Amino acid sequence: MGASGSDTLLIHPNDPATALALLTRLPIKARFERSAQAAWAYPLAGAVLASLASLPMLAALWLGLPDLIAAVIFVAAMVILSGAMHEDGLADTADGLWGGWDKARRLEIMKDSHIGAYGVIALCLSLALRCLAVATLLNAEWAAAYLISVAMLSRAAMPLVMTALPHARADGLSHAQGRVPRKTALAGLTVATAFAYLMISWMALPLAGLCFVCAALCAATARVKIGGQTGDILGATQQVSEISLLIALSALMG
Template sequence: MTQQADNNRSLQRCIQDEWQAFWLAVGFLTRVPMLVRIDYSQTLMNRSSVYFPLVGLLLGVVYAALFVLLDGFWNTGISVALVLAFHLWITGAFHEDGLADSVDALGGGYTVARRLEIMKDSRIGTYGAVALIMALGLKGLLLADANSVWLALLLSPVISRLTPLWLMRFLPYVTDPDTSKSKPVAEGFSAKRLAVATAMTVTVAALAGALVPAILSVAVVALLWGGYLWRQLRGYTGDALGASVILAELVFLLALVAA
């Protein structure tokens, strides 16, 4: 009986930890307030990353529903623009900021140290501004041109948020570990949790009939962007992970529209 009670307590603790990890992922990626008490630890932050695609799926459901509602009042282009504005608000332009910082650093720095220094600068430069404008503009055009806009809005957030997990697994983490908010996520990401996140994302894509664009987008960005980061930084940073989400979204939408 004692062993059974210990097993039950262990199971309950595991469920509680995973529940907190999920809400920690929600709080990390969005402005949505965490509705449960979090016993924060670096280990819990590490575990939360498996839920990034799930948070993306929840965001996608909200985006798709919002588009369907708005499309009843305005044309497709205006509705897509309003959904993108909501996306930037609900996420705090989290990944877009990473894209701008990464492009500024990789375009303006000639050494690893200088690139990391530029990446920490909160100011946006010419390279970052141009990249941000181009990325948001292309995303809006691709969404408006999709055969099923609501489906593209539903799928792109979940699929794109798998990409940084692959980078975290196979590249070393670089930058100042004492000042980076991404440090807790960057350490100790297991192959088992990567497999779980990948299986969930693949299942969603397969059910939606978009398996090929999904696999293509994650693989292309993980290989090309990951390889570029290795050559330029010898690893990845938190900003580079955010940029990978934007790049994966664009590649996925390009493949989806072309298909």
């Protein structure tokens, strides 16, 4: 089947490899003709990342290191494996949306590689909240299952924003991928919720609802501030969703 025929499919066997190549620094060979349609597989990329990051975390716990140190190791591994892609998006979004006074200036700031005060604050808060929340979850049996579920659901939030908003600029990674079909975004959320349910039972359902709310809030903010979405907005959406899900899990299990 040619590329034009594969574009009509909701799910394609090559989509997970495409998602891994886009969202990680793993040496994955992939074809990018279906970049937009492959967005349903973003949660699968999250599952791979969290599974790999859990290995050094579990080793740290086995060696008797404190929970907080193990949590820092997990978060650091996630950042390294993803190339800090989402953290970079969060910092650029914080600088742009709150450092600019109009759409053009906000987009200009977001494209600038330099980081400002808002970006530094956002990164510090993100890392601190994630490390502390992960540390609270490590007392639970099957802690890795909770972390994998969060990684999947938070990455399901990105396609929801990609289908809800037009592109804010005519270039960049997000624009190159194209507009994500609504059925693709819903398929991603369904896949993430189903896998999370298998791992953490009923808690997957309210977490999926929270994921949807986070995506909606991020999309609404981006629409007001810049009239659409960019790759940075998607990274910020993932970070906001991940932090919210980790805090919610900590509250549910606390």
